[in-house]
Amino acid sequence: MKRALTGIKPTGNVHVGNWLGMIDPALALADEYEAFYFIADYHAMTTVRDPAKLRKFTLETTATWLALGLNTDRAALFRQSDVPEVCELAWILSCQIPTGVLERGHAVKSAKDGGLDVNVGTWYYPVLMSADILLYDSDIVPVGRDQKQHVEVARDLAVKMNHHFGEGTLAVPTVSIKDSVATIPGLDGKKMSKSYGNEIPLWLPPKKLRKLLMKIVTDSTPVEEPKNPDGDTVFELYKLLASAEDTAALRGRYLSGGFGHGHFKQDLFEALDALLAGPREEYQRWVDEPDSVKQVLQRGSERAREVAAATVDRVRSRTGLT
Ligand code: TYM
Secondary structure (H helix, E strand, O other): OOEEEEEEOOOOOOEHHHHHHHHHHHHHHOOOOEEEEEEOHHHHOOOOOOHHHHHHHHHHHHHHHHHOOOOOOOOEEEEHHHOOHHHHHHHHHHOOOOHHHHHOOHHHHHHHHOOOOOOHHHHHHHHHHHHHHHHOOOOEEEOOHHHHHHHHHHHHHHHHHHHHHOOOOOOOOEEEOOHHHOOOEOOOOOEOOHHHOOOOEOOOOHHHHHHHHOOOOOOOOOOOOOOOOOOOHHHHHHHHHOOHHHHHHHHHHHHHOOOOHHHHHHHHHHHHHHHHHHHHHHHHHHHOOHHHHHHHHHHHHHHHHHHHHHHHHHHHHHHOOO
16 A cells, blocks of 8 residues: 655644645545654754643644544554654765755745754754655655655655665655645735744634634725635635635625625634534543543554664665664
């Protein structure tokens, strides 16, 4: 069976961008692929320096996958740091990558843009991410558009390793980005991101969620005038959540005039809340039972380590480390 792999950093609230851009497509792939989905806690360390927070975010991010319906009887859901083999593979891969590739890395650029220090972990980020992908012989990697460059680095490294050490040393992965959700906008219309502070957290209680959605930036067309739905953040989000029929109806109300942005935001709230109400309860149930979450991660890591150990053995023998 072919494998799908992806990761998410436990650095804060999981948001609507993570859900629509990656989690939802990854859940769909988990039906036809053998899924290896993990919580990238080593990666989170480039920014999170509080152990209690790292644990809390790891629990919450795992609970999110479970609440949204990942079937862990079939999929391995695990914590990246439970498979330390990834660090060994990362070292081996780092010996194949020119420093210039890392200088141009997306994580380095966004750290610089955000005024953060570029620590070696941030710089090394694409190497560790490549190791994540290559360790599990992944065929397909579902991600949002912002991770495309990183998956390409992994591909290049697999090709290079196969060139030096023989075909079949590492499987060459393919990126999977669903166009319609590749870059989900945040409250201000820019890409939704924890580091821009424009995110819509998935698990807000309904009242808070509604209040936050009312803050979405819109233009100032008066209520009575027609409005352009295309490119409007509220509409762009709504159409990803609602049926084609409801989307067409909302489009009609934008174009007819007589409705304010507050009305449209209320529609968005209702659509989002209807989808999240059930999972929200599931989420709370998992968060309240950290031991059950730990058991899921434990089981996932056992499966992940089996595959990881076989890959590392193969790489060690191909490269002369045995
Ligand atoms: P992270 O934690 O930043 O984001 C998790 C996933 O959510 C996607 N995403 C978005 N998609 C669409 N629109 C948005 N506004 C949006 N914001 C976030 C991201 O593209 C990502 O797919 N480096 C990864 C974690 C990682 C990983 C891996 C992923 C570590 N190792 C190996 C795949 C394979 C990251 O920081 O994701």
